[in-house]
Amino acid sequence: MEMPEPDAEILAKKTQIVARLQAVLPDGAVISDVAEVKAYECDALSAYRCPPLCAVLPADTEQVSAVLKICHEMGVPVVPRGSGTSLAGGALPTADSVILGVARMNDVLEVDYDNRFIQVQSGRTNLSVTGAVEEDGFFYAPDPSSQLACAIAGNIAMNSGGAHCLKYGVTTNNLLGVTLVLMDGEVVEIGGAHLDASGLDLLGLICGSEGQLGVVTEATLKILPKPEGARPVLIGFDSNEVAGACVSDIIKAGVLPVAIEFMDRPCIEATEAFAHPGYPDCEALLIVEVEGSDAEIDFQLGRIMEIAARHNPVELRQSQSEEESAKIWLGRKSAFGAMGQINDYMCLDGTIPVSELPYVLRRIGELSKEYGLGVGNVFHAGDGNMHPLILYDANKPGDLELAERFGADVLRLCVEVGGCLTGEHGVGIEKRDLMVDQFTSADIEAQLRVKDVFDPKWLLNPAKVFPLQATKARRAG
Amino acid sequence: MEMPEPDAEILAKKTQIVARLQAVLPDGAVISDVAEVKAYECDALSAYRCPPLCAVLPADTEQVSAVLKICHEMGVPVVPRGSGTSLAGGALPTADSVILGVARMNDVLEVDYDNRFIQVQSGRTNLSVTGAVEEDGFFYAPDPSSQLACAIAGNIAMNSGGAHCLKYGVTTNNLLGVTLVLMDGEVVEIGGAHLDASGLDLLGLICGSEGQLGVVTEATLKILPKPEGARPVLIGFDSNEVAGACVSDIIKAGVLPVAIEFMDRPCIEATEAFAHPGYPDCEALLIVEVEGSDAEIDFQLGRIMEIAARHNPVELRQSQSEEESAKIWLGRKSAFGAMGQINDYMCLDGTIPVSELPYVLRRIGELSKEYGLGVGNVFHAGDGNMHPLILYDANKPGDLELAERFGADVLRLCVEVGGCLTGEHGVGIEKRDLMVDQFTSADIEAQLRVKDVFDPKWLLNPAKVFPLQATKARRAG
Structure with missing residues (x-):
């Protein structure tokens, strides 16, 4: 991933910057030691790494304000960081930036x-x-x-x-x-x-x-x-497409579960091996959960099971106890981790109109064959927020780049069917150059101008969200 | 209400502007005759009136684009207009503006x-x-x-x-x-x-x-x-404050009705006389409606009636039929009209945290006495969106100005308790100068700069939303 050249002037002023930050923050809140700074070199998109100039951990709004004032005066880029769990490189530093971590601000x-x-x-x-x-x-x-x-x-x-x-x-x-x-x-x-x-x-x-x-x-x-109660139902299918069609039918019927989660065979198998949630052996699985009083739950699940039955499910099972429900959800919430145990993967995050699920799932399968890379699907199907996991081998030269190209094709596919590049992970650095597939240059220009208003020097979270060329042009003035 | 001086240069170019607009629009889509233009001189905040330069009624996006291009080139302000039902003067013309009505675009x-x-x-x-x-x-x-x-x-x-x-x-x-x-x-x-x-x-x-x-x-x-069914319950109280406390308790308990509507005695009486919805004779009335299957409705209304019973209601009545429900809602939806039959009124629109309802209702009563102007309350209580109607006599000199001052005090009261100047009617011209009570100058400047991005010449919907001085300074460049 191309990043802008770090500003040599800023790098040369590191000692001075650190000293000024130390002067406004409590002891221990400025981290500048090269070994310690390494902890901030990446977020959960760990394929990309770059240690920052230093990191600061302020304790309140006043301290954040003091840090930003100094960085603004000195022209130093700032990368805000929550817990560093971004899957899109949203908290990736540049070499000339200060990481502003909010981890100590948790009251x-x-x-x-x-x-x-x-x-x-x-x-x-x-x-x-x-x-x-x-x-x-x-x-x-x-x-x-x-x-x-x-x-x-x-x-x-x-x-x-x-x-x-x-x-x-x-x-x-x-x-x-x-x-x-x-x-x-x-x-x-x-x-x-x-x-x-x-x-x-x-x-x-x-x-x-x-x-x-x-x-x-x-x-x-x-x-x-908190709702009075909640209960999931597991529905297994013998193909991704049929599972996608069932989701579309549930939404169309106007039932509103709290969750409709989708997993395909690679994810089901990895998760079953990892967390033993008792998932059925099938091509695709839906976890549909409803909430309310017992009567409401019975009524809603009744309608959902009726719709599911029309799609010839290979399994259709209501949870019988709170323990069983907890196990079903533990499985789903462990799915990314389970896949990570056995594969390197790149987690995509696009949204599509729900009715396009069957088509998009089929196309992803076809692309998987074309690229020769495996793919696992585990995602929030009810609102069309997909998370295909593209499997690759980080130690095999060229495999990451191949996965990136595959990923870009999938996200373009999402835009093509009337959807969007990102549901909840953000654009970050991962998808900045795909913004041109979603937006016209006039759309992007409107966004750049709004950024101009809030951050005229373009110091905040550099090189992300917008196409790199646009960011560079803006920073150059 | 002070408005900026119309631009004499634009007024002088009226014939030319009209001719250019006629050239890009179908026959009859440009209205420039002085008598016909009068139809566009106000919206539902009819205390303020000003005929525009002319009005256009385009049929599609392309025609709207052509109109805006011409106005942009010629520096002519444009006032977009839906159906003209704004209660905040959101579609009030200036004398040098073109009204852009979308009424013909209804496919x-x-x-x-x-x-x-x-x-x-x-x-x-x-x-x-x-x-x-x-x-x-x-x-x-x-x-x-x-x-x-x-x-x-x-x-x-x-x-x-x-x-x-x-x-x-x-x-x-x-x-x-x-x-x-x-x-x-x-x-x-x-x-x-x-x-x-x-x-x-x-x-x-x-x-x-x-x-x-x-x-x-x-x-x-x-x-x-559409939900399977819906059913309202009427709850009468002997004071506004107790009704307010009941709303707060329903929300706090976590029941989520589709609607909690509030009416006080002046509105109940006017509405009963006008639409005969069968409302009880009491100081304050809540209409609480829930939706779902019969079982769900019974369950939710049961909880709501239990909460209401703790507040010593003078009436507590579930609708027994669809006809009765329709009558109850017809009353509520006619309330503004009913009040308008017997009074001139100014309809306010502020939001407050729901728990402040009892306090704010009491303060409005006190202000009503101080100003010597009556007030009626009919509003969406469940989400804290208040609509006090300040009653005045349009034919009595000074009464409108008095009502405006009363209204401003009520909106400041909303801001004071942690609420907001507007819920759904907008700022328009009505509340533009109260924006300084809600926002710091830095907050307002941020909003002005966003406007700069989209409309650098400040031609769109002039003299509204932002304090007049700010708008004037911006237009002057």
Whole structure:
């Protein structure tokens, strides 16, 4: 992956930059030792690595503001980082950048059950947001597979979803407000604990902006009362296409499960070996979960099983206990890890109109044969958010590049059928050059100009999201 | 309401402007006769009036683009107009502007049940979107009270809600994509029939931008399957505050009705006299509606009635038939009209955190006494979206100004308790100068700069949304 040449002037000023940052931060909050800085050289897209100039770990909004003010004055690029779980290289440093990690900012600032929100510092992990309210019967809905580790800051940057977002929406539907520090250090409050906002929807603009517009330090999030109960059903099919058609029919019928998850044979087998969730031996598997009272669950699952039965499933099994449900979900949430145990893989993230599932799954199978690379599918089928895993051998020269080309073809296929380059992982560095397949040059120019407004020097999270040529031209002025 | 001086140069060029517009539009699509133009001199905030230079009624995206290109070249301001139902003066012309009405653009372009969307031209009325799909069991969720008349274009401009948005969300949650014509005539596509979008969330930015960034000509909207059934319950209380506390408790308990509507005595009485919905004689009334199968409805209404019973209601009555339900809703949807029969009123639109309802209702009562002006409350209580109607006498000198000051105090009160200036009516001209109470100057500057990007000459929908001084400074360059 091509990156811009690091700025030699900045590299030469490293000592001075580190000293100024140390002056405004507590002891131990600036990491500049070459060995220690290596911890920040990549995120979960570990095929790409580059150690930053240094990393800082501020404790609050004020410290973030002080860091950005210094970097702004000195013209130093800044890469915001949540927990580093990005699968699209969203937190990949450049050699001349400061990593701004929010990991130490994990306090709960306010819980308000009457108005159903929680305010947290942005470094708090996704699961520990729910952890702070679950004793009182509430939860935070978006649930990325990485929820044990990933930070709310990253969830906001990527507009993350998760298995249960079919019913509850993704981050943007559950975010009420943020404290945002602009690149020049100015602190602004956007949104709050109320419906909608006057003026332009800057909150919506910030959500999913991949650290391009500012650094989110605090977030106000919707919390929901836990449903009375939930129950998944496992449906096995003898082909991917038929499973895709069944998803399309469930959505069309107007049943709204909380989740419809899809796995194909390579993922089922890897997951079964790894986590023993008791999945059936079949080509494709759906996990469909509904929530509510027992009566509601029975009624909804009844309709879903009726629809499934029309597609000749090889297995159709309701969970009989909470233990069984937990095992079924443990399997799904372990699927990426299970695949990682036996393969190097590149995880794609595109969205498509749900009715195109059967066609797109067939085309991915054909592309897999053409490229000679295996592929596993495990994804949120209900909202058309696909995650094909392209399998390759990291030790075989040329295999990564082949996988990248295969991946690009799959994402172009998503755009072709009326879908989109990314569902929840973001564009990052991974897909920046594919933006031209999704957007016209006028569309991209409009986005660049919005970035100009928030970050006129183009210092925030460099070389990502937009095509590299566009970024370079902008930085050159 | 102060408006900027019309541009004398533009007024002088009227004949030339009209001729150029006529050259690119079909016969009859340019309205320039002084008597005919009067039809466009105001929207539903009829206290403010100003005839435009002329009005155009294009038939499609291409014609809109041609109109904007001409106006851009000639430096003529353009005021986009849906059906003119804005309660905030969102479509108020200036004397030197061209009204761009989308009323003739009302075709259905595509219906896709598999992927659950409909694509329409933006002039189509809200209710006729549902009309196009209801035979097949689907509906479009956002339901403003003006849904018989209001256009999707205006719904998008104001991010409109409605009584049933507590469950289904407002326009931004039901909008998948738009065709947008920029002020220079360029046509861009934003979003589409898929989840989320790569790059910046420009769709979210456009939704609710009140015609400041471009003209929406086509929209792709989510459609939902009609629920099996719905049933409202009427709950009467002997004070506004107790009704407010009951709403807060329902929300807190985690039940999610599709609607919680609130009416106080002045509105109940006016509505009963006008539409005879059979409302009880009480100080405050809630209409709470739930949807689902009969079993689900029974279960949810059971919980709601249990909560209501704790607040000593003077009436607690479930609808017993579809006819009764229809009457209850007809009353609610007629409430604004009923009030208009007996009073001049100014309809406010602020949002507050739901738990502040009792306090805010009490303060509004106190302000009503201080100003010596009556007030009626009828609003979407479940999501804290208030619509106090301030009663005044349009024929009494000074009364409108008094009502405006009262209204401004109420909106400041909303901001004070952590709420917002507008829920769904928009800022328009009505609330532009109150923006400084909601936002810091840095916040407003960020919004102005985003506007700069899309409309550098500041020609679109002039003198609205932003404080007048800011707009004037921007236009002066």
